[in-house]
Amino acid sequence: MSSPVTDIPVRGGNITAVPPLPDSERKPLTKKEMSADHPTWCPGCGDFSVLALYFKLIEKRKLWHEKITTIAGIGCSSRFPYFVQAHGVHYIHGRALPFASGVSLSRPDLHVFVFGGDGDAFSIGGNHFNHTARKNIKMTYVVMDNWVYGLTKKQTSPTSPPGFKSKTDTWGAVDQPINPMKQAIAAGATFVARTTHTNPNHVLQMMEAAMDHDGFGFIECLSECVEFYPGAFDSSNPRKGGAFNLVPETHDVTDEIAAYKLADEPFPGRFGIFYKADRPTKNKLEAGINAKAQEKVKGLKHWQILQQNFDRMK
């Protein structure tokens, strides 16, 4: 039977090629070159500081526009990609991690950053968080945790503490909140850190460490919602009379039980790297499977590999 097969399409008339520019001739990107749309966040929102530090990270680590991909789901913080001048994706609610996994697993030449909020990460996307962590897919994931649904104007979030009065719990939240640190450690994340938007140096430090980690690097960054949960994190902010306590220097980041205990400390708890494990990424494991499989078909063109299957079906 002959079947109409559309020819391989000639790609877009809307693209003009230019010669490649050697890296040596390129200067680190400035904040101006990195910023795109003006953020839609409310004045005073904690997310501004995370965005500013992302720019700083890009500048400091000399990352190029095209070598990073910024991916987010839905929520206030998930608007992130629109504000960054780089390849970006604003995906659907809760599913940024699997989308990012598809990019990470098929493009080892890129660094994938995912930004989102607590609803995206721990409620609608909760299962993806567990599985991306256990599979140890290489990417950096920053969750801006504000303990409330902000975009939809003040409903209870999976991290809202008991007693928090929202529009869906006018008498105060009753459900046990998720502890993001415990969740990440239990799920098998290989890099688990905690920071807060009020300490910019610490945020940058954690972002750099997460980026340098070969695996799924997760950061919970407390990020105050000044509109619907003002003052939520005051007790972690020295300028508001709170305490910013670092992870003790004696803490062994490879000790899972110790990390779990650290995560159990009452708010404001500790800031820094709770847990770090050296476990091969899925990216690396799949590459190993491929190398082994390709060894057996060395020197063959792709159609010839497929021909082997067809020869067996004769």
Added chain:
Amino acid sequence: MSEATMTAPASGGRPKVSKISEAVIRIAGNSQDGIQAIGGFLARLAGRSEQEVMTSYEDHIKSLRKGGIVLFDSDHVQPKPEWQQEYRHLGVAISSMTVEAIGGTGKDKGKNMFVLGLVAKMFDLNVPKLEKLIGERFGGKDESILNNALTAFHAGYSHSLDNVLETFRFVEGQKRAGHQVVMTGNEALGYGLIAAGVRFGAGYPITPWSDIMELLRRELPKYGGTFVQCEDEIASISMALGASYAGRVAVTGSSGPGISLKTEALGYAVMAELPLVVIDVQRGGPSTGMPTSVEQSDLNIACFGGHGDSPRVVLAPANVEDCFYTAIEAVNIARKYSVPVVILTDQAIATRIEACEEPNLEKVCQDISPDLTPIADFKPYDLSASDGLTHHAPPGKRIASGKYPVVTGLEHDEMGHPTGSPKLHLAMNAKRRNKLRKLASELPVPQVYGPPEGNVLLVGWGSNQGPIREAVDRARAAGDSVSSLHIRYINPLPPGLENIFSGFNRVFVVELNDEGIYGYGQLAGLLRARYCDAKIQGINKTDGLTFKVKEILEQTRARLAAAKAQPATA
């Protein structure tokens, strides 16, 4: 496939040998009896068969023609007296004779091989070829397993058929040109995707889609590709979309329940204009439905599932060979039109084994690696694109202007930034719709099977092509004016259908789905909405089995009789 034409048994003495060109062999048994294995061996031997899994012969005996042969295990089955009058019953102590041959108990394996031997004797099948197939199947295991299988097979083959009144010999079929390859529809789809250049896929296990993901998981690494088993259906389509965005069309797939879960992300692919191939191996629905039965009731969700206006492409392969080429076509349409393409196959094609002409792989295989050449400037949703088509710049591609695109599910401007502009929403909705209109205008006009004008036109899609064409042949042989039309492009529909329909008094759409509240099925509904033609009516059923030629003919006659009683106004 038609039922065998068998002559009456010879009177007494040695079994009569009848020459036949086709036979329908139905095999029923309990789970774990290895029923599918027998079917598989026979299919590989014949190079063609249709398979339906059955666990009780009581439910299916009606599909046997009067006077047909029932070969049963007399150790376990007691046929009803009234059936013994209608069909020729032949009891063989299958369980105890298998035990006699290879030891063990009646619950152990081997009965299926014994039955295969019986069938081989009855139909005078090629024993050396069957032995070779058995060797291939069991060769890799413990030597004793292969020996037992062969012993059981020969015990069945050498079982005295004195009490059989008739055996059969197949007349030599016409040799087909070129090399033939034998595979299932799911295999054809999987290999078609590889030929098309797909190197990433993601999925979640569900019957009858799982074979495809198993195949891709096994094969893709040879090509440097990866298939990921995800935590759920939503993650699967999301991960595949991520890989598509990263520059090379990826695949996900499922069956009914999983497709329902994927629809939000499918709508995203339409909105974001990301290419993607989604395979839906349809099974009986709704809900968990009938996982191992065939149905064509996902047409509506494939074409329209999801919220908002989200035009996408839907293709339905007609048979196993078509699965291979449809996979390639789906990838190329997805790439050219920056749109998700759903391949609507079904349980019958998925598991059916067919011989088909070997494709010229050197010619057919294609490379669709992303192009990362730097570009001057770029708009991901350029409204002034001359052909209305835009393609994404994959991450990794440097854009000299320093203005980078965002891919998004929010309504957006030409750079992919969110907008609430009524004008832009209108323009972008038109962009997404018009590219499908462009595709429709480029599709080939389908060919009518039989004369292009007449009384009845049977319209079908998917796995119904075979029985519909045979129904046309039989109806025409009986002097009835019947033709048929097979539709591969479900959404958008191909051009020229209006002209074709105008040549017939009646148009009956034959589909394996319910006739619905208004009396016609899902494709019929689409055609009626499109052509406003009341002569389009439905021939439907949902018993979980493929259409039998007889059923199509009977329903066609019934429709015509009803129409005669009350003539159509057209």
